[in-house]
Amino acid sequence: MSRFEQSVMRAVVLGDLPAMKVNQHLGLWNEEVSADDEAVLIAPCTRVDRREGDMMLLATKKSLVLHKVPWIRQVKPHLVLTRSSLHAVSWGPHSKYVQSVVLKLATPDSIVELALPAPQPDQVRAVDQALEACFGEQPSR
Numbered sequence: 001m002s003r004f005e006q007s008v009m010r011a012v013v014l015g016d017l018p019a020m021k022v023n024q025h026l027g028l029w030n031e032e033v034s035a036d037d038e039a040v041l042i043a044p045c046t047r048v049d050r051r052e053g054d055m056m057l058l059a060t061k062k063s064l065v066l067h068k069v070p071w072i073r074q075v076k077p078h079l080v081l082t083r084s085s086l087h088a089v090s091w092g093p094h095s096k097y098v099q100s101v102v103l104k105l106a107t108p109d110s111i112v113e114l115a116l117p118a119p120q121p122d123q124v125r126a127v128d129q130a131l132e133a134c135f136g137e138q139p140s141r
Helices: 003-010 019-032 121-135
Strands: 039-047 055-060 063-068 076-082 088-092 100-106 111-117
Touching: 003 019, 003 039, 019 055, 019 063, 019 076, 039 121, 055 111, 055 121, 088 121, 100 121
Parallel strands: none
Antiparallel strands: 039 055, 039 111, 055 063, 063 076, 088 100, 100 111
Protein backbone atom coordinates (compact mmCIF):
# COMPACT_ATOMS: atom_id res chain seq x y z
CA MET A 1 0.00 0.00 0.00
CA SER A 2 1.44 3.38 -1.00
CA ARG A 3 2.01 6.27 1.37
CA PHE A 4 -0.89 8.08 -0.31
CA GLU A 5 -3.31 5.14 0.18
CA GLN A 6 -2.34 4.87 3.84
CA SER A 7 -2.88 8.59 4.37
CA VAL A 8 -6.39 8.43 2.88
CA MET A 9 -7.42 6.39 5.92
CA ARG A 10 -6.08 9.11 8.27
CA ALA A 11 -7.33 12.14 6.33
CA VAL A 12 -9.97 14.45 7.76
CA VAL A 13 -13.21 13.29 6.18
CA LEU A 14 -16.19 15.63 6.25
CA GLY A 15 -19.87 14.92 5.79
CA ASP A 16 -19.93 11.43 7.32
CA LEU A 17 -18.80 9.95 4.00
CA PRO A 18 -19.12 6.18 3.94
CA ALA A 19 -15.93 4.25 3.15
CA MET A 20 -17.58 2.96 -0.03
CA LYS A 21 -17.95 6.53 -1.31
CA VAL A 22 -14.27 7.29 -0.65
CA ASN A 23 -13.21 3.99 -2.26
CA GLN A 24 -15.21 4.94 -5.36
CA HIS A 25 -12.74 7.81 -5.90
CA LEU A 26 -9.57 6.04 -4.78
CA GLY A 27 -8.77 4.48 -8.17
CA LEU A 28 -8.78 7.85 -9.91
CA TRP A 29 -6.91 9.54 -7.06
CA ASN A 30 -4.15 6.93 -7.40
CA GLU A 31 -3.71 8.01 -11.04
CA GLU A 32 -3.84 11.75 -10.27
CA VAL A 33 -1.77 11.96 -7.08
CA SER A 34 1.82 10.95 -6.48
CA ALA A 35 2.23 7.73 -4.48
CA ASP A 36 4.43 9.58 -1.95
CA ASP A 37 1.91 12.41 -1.40
CA GLU A 38 -0.29 12.57 1.73
CA ALA A 39 -4.06 13.06 1.81
CA VAL A 40 -5.11 15.69 4.34
CA LEU A 41 -8.78 16.48 3.63
CA ILE A 42 -11.57 14.62 1.83
CA ALA A 43 -14.89 16.44 1.60
CA PRO A 44 -18.05 16.67 -0.45
CA CYS A 45 -18.46 20.14 -1.91
CA THR A 46 -20.21 22.30 -4.47
CA ARG A 47 -18.80 24.97 -6.75
CA VAL A 48 -20.06 28.36 -5.62
CA ASP A 49 -19.32 30.10 -8.89
CA ARG A 50 -21.14 27.65 -11.16
CA ARG A 51 -23.60 25.93 -8.82
CA GLU A 52 -22.56 22.60 -10.29
CA GLY A 53 -23.85 19.46 -8.64
CA ASP A 54 -22.18 17.19 -6.16
CA MET A 55 -18.40 17.15 -6.15
CA MET A 56 -15.68 15.53 -4.06
CA LEU A 57 -12.55 17.40 -2.94
CA LEU A 58 -9.23 15.78 -2.10
CA ALA A 59 -6.58 18.10 -0.65
CA THR A 60 -3.08 16.67 -0.26
CA LYS A 61 0.22 18.18 0.78
CA LYS A 62 1.15 18.63 -2.91
CA SER A 63 -2.08 18.92 -4.87
CA LEU A 64 -5.80 19.49 -4.93
CA VAL A 65 -8.19 17.24 -6.87
CA LEU A 66 -11.86 17.87 -7.59
CA HIS A 67 -14.18 15.17 -8.98
CA LYS A 68 -17.72 15.46 -10.31
CA VAL A 69 -20.03 12.94 -8.70
CA PRO A 70 -22.77 12.09 -11.21
CA TRP A 71 -25.75 10.08 -10.04
CA ILE A 72 -25.51 7.31 -12.61
CA ARG A 73 -22.18 7.39 -14.45
CA GLN A 74 -18.69 6.89 -13.18
CA VAL A 75 -16.84 9.56 -11.23
CA LYS A 76 -15.08 12.05 -13.52
CA PRO A 77 -12.03 14.21 -12.85
CA HIS A 78 -13.00 17.87 -12.90
CA LEU A 79 -9.92 19.76 -11.75
CA VAL A 80 -6.41 18.66 -10.76
CA LEU A 81 -4.07 21.37 -9.44
CA THR A 82 -0.62 21.29 -7.93
CA ARG A 83 0.23 23.75 -5.18
CA SER A 84 2.67 25.49 -7.51
CA SER A 85 -0.15 26.21 -10.01
CA LEU A 86 -2.15 28.11 -7.40
CA HIS A 87 -1.57 31.85 -7.18
CA ALA A 88 -3.54 32.29 -3.96
CA VAL A 89 -5.62 30.18 -1.59
CA SER A 90 -7.99 31.42 1.11
CA TRP A 91 -10.87 30.00 3.11
CA GLY A 92 -13.44 31.13 5.62
CA PRO A 93 -17.15 31.74 6.18
CA HIS A 94 -19.39 33.02 3.40
CA SER A 95 -22.63 34.97 3.88
CA LYS A 96 -24.60 32.80 1.44
CA TYR A 97 -23.29 29.44 2.65
CA VAL A 98 -24.16 29.14 6.31
CA GLN A 99 -22.67 26.06 7.99
CA SER A 100 -19.98 25.83 5.30
CA VAL A 101 -16.38 26.80 4.84
CA VAL A 102 -15.72 28.38 1.45
CA LEU A 103 -12.35 27.56 -0.11
CA LYS A 104 -11.20 30.07 -2.74
CA LEU A 105 -8.50 29.04 -5.22
CA ALA A 106 -6.86 31.47 -7.65
CA THR A 107 -5.30 29.77 -10.67
CA PRO A 108 -3.69 31.40 -13.71
CA ASP A 109 -6.96 30.97 -15.63
CA SER A 110 -9.72 31.44 -13.09
CA ILE A 111 -10.92 31.67 -9.53
CA VAL A 112 -12.69 28.63 -8.14
CA GLU A 113 -14.82 28.80 -4.99
CA LEU A 114 -15.90 25.60 -3.24
CA ALA A 115 -18.41 25.32 -0.39
CA LEU A 116 -17.48 22.54 2.04
CA PRO A 117 -20.16 21.52 4.53
CA ALA A 118 -19.13 22.10 8.14
CA PRO A 119 -22.27 22.46 10.28
CA GLN A 120 -20.52 21.87 13.61
CA PRO A 121 -17.82 24.10 15.16
CA ASP A 122 -15.47 21.11 15.51
CA GLN A 123 -15.84 20.43 11.77
CA VAL A 124 -14.96 24.06 10.99
CA ARG A 125 -11.83 23.70 13.15
CA ALA A 126 -10.96 20.38 11.45
CA VAL A 127 -11.28 21.95 7.97
CA ASP A 128 -9.22 24.95 9.06
CA GLN A 129 -6.45 22.75 10.46
CA ALA A 130 -6.45 20.47 7.40
CA LEU A 131 -6.24 23.42 4.99
CA GLU A 132 -3.44 24.96 7.07
CA ALA A 133 -1.58 21.64 6.79
CA CYS A 134 -1.96 21.84 3.00
CA PHE A 135 -1.38 25.50 2.32
CA GLY A 136 0.04 27.03 5.48
CA GLU A 137 -1.57 29.65 7.66
CA GLN A 138 -3.43 32.40 5.81
CA PRO A 139 -1.52 35.70 5.78
CA SER A 140 -4.67 37.73 6.53
CA ARG A 141 -4.99 36.26 10.04
